Amino acid sequence: MALLFKFELSTHSVDSYDHLLLMLEEAGASSPPGRLYHVAYGPKDRLKIVDVWDSPPTMGPGQFQEFAEALLPALKDVGIVLQEPDVHDVHTIIQSKRTATRGPRRFLVKFDPPGMTAGQCDEIANSLDEAGLGAPAERLYHVCYREDDELRTISVWEGEEALRAYFDQLALIAVDLGLTEVARTEPVIEEVYHIIDGSP
Template sequence: MYKFELSIQSAETYDHLLLMLEEAGAGSPPGRLYHVAYGPKDRLKVVDIWDTPPAIDRGQFQEFAETLVPALKELGIVLYEPDVHQVHTIIKSKRTATEPRRRLLVKFDPPGMTAAQCYQIAESLDEAGLGAPAERLYHVCYREGDELRIISVWEAEEALRAYFDQLVRTAVDLGLTEVAQTEPVIEEVYHIIDGSH
């Protein structure tokens, strides 16, 4: 997984970047599963999920970078060093969005969450019928050091809140106090590209 932070003066500049990449044939590069731009429109952040290591082995990410970097320079966009993390799990909604709606990106970073705890919580949520909510478009669990982190994209804030309320109750029942006390960070999504088809 690649997490980028871009210093962009306006959403229009980001839109122009997408147009430049599309015209160069790099709008949906092979190997990239998801692209989400989120946060304030004057300092957008980007999460790209790549099919790694195959995408890296085939040089797909490098080919994309050879188109991306000159476009960023031409537009005066500052690209900070990307954070690269190993993806642990990806869950995609079984449905596809039919109309543009308000979307939210959720970052959930409970300290010390292990893979075993993540599986325990996932099993309990499945048993409660909340394992794969239709309003959650993507769910990516990735490693940062020895800990797991979660990024998900939602179409409905009410469903998101219900899911996290159940997650907290589940964590309390399992004795995972730090997980239960961690508040998710929620930000507006500006743009999504789904290349997972």
């Protein structure tokens, strides 16, 4: 089972984040084995991070430790304090067959309907698949994870129009399924600053 890590960077400068990426690249640690996806998003003076990692049992020995040995000194050099992340078990991952481009603006979408269960999440996904909407080309990455016994989703999109159309359809499907709380929930949309796709 994969793990999702969420945290906010303790820096007020996007330049610090850019410099950190450069240092990790120079150390050969910009795409560490076991990290499936990395996205930085939100206001540039308060970037937030979502990382999706293979779970420890499926990672090779020492993979995360090797990454930490490159990351910690680089963080110190650029003045970023590593905060304790929120860690959550991943329920499902859906990835586009293509990777992000530099074309349209990219967005991270958080969708947190209250009380959503694994069964409801799967039911909605199946209905979207049946309607031909389960894998929109503009959705680069989608992860459903467990937080406080509820399921939540985070997805990364290219283009705001496509993601809004998708969530309009999702709301209609939720109404048809009798999931009124899901249908009423508005997604939270934030602009993406940087993506690293480490999926196999």
